[in-house]
Structure formats: C-alpha cells, structure tokens
Amino acid sequence: xxxxxxxxxxxxxxxxxxxxxxxxxxxxxxxxxxxxxxxxxxxxxxxxxxxxxxxxxxxxxxxxxxxxxxxxxxxxxxxxxxxxxxxxxxxxxxxxxxxxxxxxxxxxxxxxxxxxxxxxxxxxxxxxxxxxxxxxxxxxxxxxxxxxxxxxxxxxxxxxxxxxxxxxxxxxxxxxxxxxxxxxxxxxxxxxxxxxxxxxxxxxxxxxxxxxxxxxxxxxxxxxxxxxxxxxxxxxxxxxxxxxxxxxxxxxxxxxxxxxxxxxxxxxxxxxxxxxxxxxxxxxxxxxxxxxxxxxxxxxxxxxxxxxxxxxxxxxxxxxxxxxxxxxxxxxxxxxxxxxxx
Amino acid sequence: xxxxxxxxxxxxxxxxxxxxxxxxxxxxxxxxxxxxxxxxxxxxxxxxxxxxxxxxxxxxxxxxxxxxxxxxxxxxxxxxxxxxxxxxxxxxxxxxxxxxxxxxxxxxxxxxxxxxxxxxxxxxxxxxxxxxxxxxxxxxxxxxxxxxx
Numbered sequence: 001x002x003x004x005x006x007x008x009x010x011x012x013x014x015x016x017x018x019x020x021x022x023x024x025x026x027x028x029x030x031x032x033x034x035x036x037x038x039x040x041x042x043x044x045x046x047x048x049x050x051x052x053x054x055x056x057x058x059x060x061x062x063x064x065x066x067x068x069x070x071x072x073x074x075x076x077x078x079x080x081x082x083x084x085x086x087x088x089x090x091x092x093x094x095x096x097x098x099x100x101x102x103x104x105x106x107x108x109x110x111x112x113x114x115x116x117x118x119x120x121x122x123x124x125x126x127x128x129x130x131x132x133x134x135x136x137x138x139x140x141x142x143x144x145x146x147x148x149x150x151x152x153x154x155x156x157x158x159x160x161x162x163x164x165x166x167x168x169x170x171x172x173x174x175x176x177x178x179x180x181x182x183x184x185x186x187x188x189x190x191x192x193x194x195x196x197x198x199x200x201x202x203x204x205x206x207x208x209x210x211x212x213x214x215x216x217x218x219x220x221x222x223x224x225x226x227x228x229x230x231x232x233x234x235x236x237x238x239x240x241x242x243x244x245x246x247x248x249x250x251x252x253x254x255x256x257x258x259x260x261x262x263x264x265x266x267x268x269x270x271x272x273x274x275x276x277x278x279x280x281x282x283x284x285x286x287x288x289x290x291x292x293x294x295x296x297x298x299x300x301x302x303x304x305x306x307x308x309x310x311x312x313x314x315x316x317x318x319x320x321x322x323x324x325x326x327x328x329x330x331x332x333x334x335x336x337x338x339x340x341x342x
Numbered sequence: 343x344x345x346x347x348x349x350x351x352x353x354x355x356x357x358x359x360x361x362x363x364x365x366x367x368x369x370x371x372x373x374x375x376x377x378x379x380x381x382x383x384x385x386x387x388x389x390x391x392x393x394x395x396x397x398x399x400x401x402x403x404x405x406x407x408x409x410x411x412x413x414x415x416x417x418x419x420x421x422x423x424x425x426x427x428x429x430x431x432x433x434x435x436x437x438x439x440x441x442x443x444x445x446x447x448x449x450x451x452x453x454x455x456x457x458x459x460x461x462x463x464x465x466x467x468x469x470x471x472x473x474x475x476x477x478x479x480x481x482x483x484x485x486x487x488x489x490x491x
Contacts, residue, residue, distance in 0.1 A: 030473070059439045062436075
C-alpha cells in the first residue's frame with residue numbers, strides 16, 4: 001500500500017510531469033563521431049581496375065567491380081561499387097587500394113595514415129644472406145619476433161621490427177646483419193661517392209710505388225680519416241651516421257685499380273680493340289690513352305697487353321687507429337694474379 | 343471509433359521482439375545500447391518484449407542458420423496481425439561475411455518471411471536502428487491494421 005502512495009506522489013510531482021511532457025532525445029545520439037568509419041566512398045575516375053579491393057573484402061558480394069559502357073569518345077570506366085547490404089565498413093578495401101589518390105576512402109582509417117603504419121625509425125635492419133651463417137642468434141635475441149626463417153633464409157619482418165638493435169649485438173659475423181639508415185638517401189650516395197673517389201685517387205697518386213711492387217708482395221698505405229670525415233659531415237651533419245656509413249663502405253669494399261705505364265707502350269693498339277667500353281683510344285699525336293671516367297676496371301687491357309702497360313691491383317680497406325692513435329683508413333693493395341699474355 | 347483509437351495508441355506504442363537467427367550478436371548488442379539511458383528506447387514508446395505473441399515489430403538479426411529456417415516461420419506466424427519485420431544488419435539482408443562459398447547460412451531472411459524494412463550496417467548504429475523502427479513501424483502498423491478490416 002505504501003508503495004502505491006509513493007507512486008502516486010511520484011506521478012503528482014510537477015517536475016516529473018514537466019520532464020514527461022518535454023521529453024526529447026539529445027541531438028548527439030544521431031550524430032556520428034568524428035572518427036566513425038562509414039561506408040567506403042568511391043572515386044571512380046582514379047580506379048585502375050586491379051581488383052585488390054574485392055580480394056581484400058571479407059564479405060562476399062560487398063564490392064562489385066563494374067564497367068561502364070564504352071562511348072564513342074572513350075572506353076567505359078571500371079570502378080568498384082559498394083553494396084550497402086553486405087559491406088561491414090571494415091575499411092580493408094581502402095587500405096589495399098593502390099591508386100594515388102585512393103579510389104576508395106573509408107573514414108579515418110588508421111592504416112591509411114602513414115605516420116601510424118611506418119615506424120618512426122631511421123634505421124632498417126637487413127640480413128646479408130651471403131654472409132649469414134644461420135646461427136639464429138639474432139632470432140633468439142629479437143624481442144618482438146620480427147626475425148624468422150623462411151626457405152632456409154633468415155629474414156627481418158620490417159613491419160614488426162622496432163629497430164632496437166639487439167640483433168646487431170647478437171650477430172657474430174661482421175656485416176651479416178646491418179642497420180641501414182633509411183633517411184637522406186641522396187646525401188648518403190654523395191658520401192659514398194666522395195669516399196670511393198677520394199680513396200681511388202689516393203691510390204692512383206702512388207702509381208710509381210705500385211709499379212715497383214713484385215707480384216708476391218702486398219703494398220700497405222694509410223689515409224687519414226679526419227679530412228674525409230669533415231667533408232662528409234658537411235653533407236650530413238650527423239657524426240654518428242657518417243661514421244657508421246664510412247665503416248660500412250670500407251668494410252667490404254674491394255676496389256680494382258688500373259695503373260697505366262706509358263713508357264712501356266709500343267702503340268701496338270691491341271688493347272684499343274679489346275676494351276669493352278671504349279675507354280682506350282688511339283691518336284697519332286697523343287698515342288694510346290686511357291680515359292678513367294669511361295673505364296670499367298674490367299682488367300681486359302691488363303690481360304691483353306704484352307708489354308705490361310696496364311697494371312691491375314686489388315685494394316681492400318679497414319678503418320682503424322694507426323700507431324699514433326689517429327683514425328686512419330688502412331689500405332692494402334695486392335697485384336692481381338690474373339694470367340697475362342706474354 | 344474503437345479502431346481509430348487503437349490506431350492512435352499503436353502509433354506511439356510499439357512492441358518489439360528481437361530474433362537472432364544465428365548471427366555474431368553484434369547487432370543485438372547495438373539493440374542493448376538502445377535500451378541504455380543514452381538512447382532510451384522506451385521514451386519513444388518502444389518496448390522490447392522478446393515475445394512474438396505480443397510483438398508488433400519483429401527485429402531479425404543473423405544470417406538464418408539451418409535450425410532457424412523453420413523456427414523463423416513459426417515465430418512469424420505467432421506474432422499477431424498487424425506485424426512488420428525489420429531486418430537488422432547485413433546478415434539478414436545478404437548473409438554478410440557468413441555467406442561464403444560452402445557456408446551453411448540461408449540468407450536473406452526475405453526468402454522465409456516478408457521483410458518490411460532493412461537496416462544495413464555491420465552492425466548498424468543504434469540511432470540508425472531507432473530511425474528505421476520509428477520511420478516504418480507506426481505507419482506500417484496503422485496501414486496494415488486498416489487493411490484488415
């Protein structure tokens with residue numbers, strides 16, 4: 001009985017009656033949130049008809065590729081059509097669409113925003129399959145399981161990699177696993193060219209010493225790193241990156257050096273015909289000349305010349321400290337053991 | 343006179359029966375969201391009964407599995423006239439992701455019972471469900487009620 005009285009009191013209250021009479025739904029319940037992923041939008045003029053969207057779509061029949069009828073001026077457009085009754089608004093189609101700008105856009109799909117998909121790292125880790133000994137130490141050290149074995153090759157999954165560098169510490173082979181800087185590609189190329197050209201010039205400047213070298217001896221020289229480093233830092237102002245780059249370049253760089261001894265030349269012109277790139281030319285006034293810009297360092301001239309005009313040497317490099325404690329590039333030169341026509 | 347009064351009352355008082363004919367439950371959760379204070383379904387005079395014998399509107403979700411083929415018809419016949427059927431979500435419309443090659447669903451629902459309205463989406467937003475019921479139900483119920491006479 002008391003509850004009935006309470007109900008009657010509740011119903012009689014003015015505020016209740018007012019609320020009842022003036023009840024209305026708030027507008028925000030029909031508004032879609034900003035990041036709501038609605039049905040995909042189609043911009044048919046961009047479509048290339050690759051069918052990636054239909055392949056990625058998890059709902060059968062949600063996307064149909066249709067083709068307009070040909071007109072007299074142009075071929076009919078091919079484009080996807082979204083069937084509202086089957087689309088689940090997952091946005092996969094927009095994610096896979098390869099055209100730029102996208103034919104299909106679907107809300108603010110987080111996978112379309114590049115800053116979310118590409119990890120903000122400056123190093124990419126890659127495994128040199130040739131040097132890899134498949135010890136799988138990197139696999140064990142990886143905290144995110146980004147390194148896996150596939151087809152007897154160890155591979156790094158770039159999508160999973162967080163660039164922590166643990167694998168690099170674990171790798172027992174120098175150069176088998178590398179952290180490559182993926183930014184400033186053009187500048188990196190410039191530095192590589194600078195280093196290689198400087199080193200080659202340094203070696204060629206000492207041709208006279210090389211010519212005296214007997215075939216079973218090796219020739220050693222040093223090149224101070226300071227100057228080269230300064231030049232490289234002018235191109236990329238990051239010391240850490242420059243040093244890393246220099247070490248990688250010199251580590252497994254094998255340079256072929258061709259020397260040219262004009263005094264021995266008898267102008268027989270055998271090499272002119274043999275040179276595959278046309279770097280060796282004959283002129284009545286200047287005699288036989290070699291253009292180093294064109295030269296491929298293939299050693300054909302060295303093997304052809306019966307008088308030993310062209311010398312052929314192999315150079316290897318290593319960054320180390322010399323006896324005074326300065327950083328230097330150690331250069332080791334070895335005459336090639338290629339058979340020469342006598 | 344009495345029928346006219348009935349029509350007026352029915353327009354603002356809709357009883358809903360929710361039938362899940364084998365879906366993922368996503369749409370049903372959206373219906374639950376409708377019952378929450380944010381959407382407050384009952385302020386529109388809609389009441390979810392889950393009893394087909396009292397229902398004016400049958401909300402069908404799900405892609406009609408083997409077991410539901412017969413039961414769907416049974417539920418439909420149990421509902422008193424006038425009744426309308428709203429297909430909720432993509433499953434009853436097209437089978438959605440379940441309608442794969444070699445799948446065991448019998449979508450669409452309209453193969454088994456007549457469907458008056460379709461709400462697409464996987465799942466549809468609660469406001470879309472509400473919009474569909476309110477747009478279709480009062481008019482359809484009133485119209486069907488009059489046709490009976």
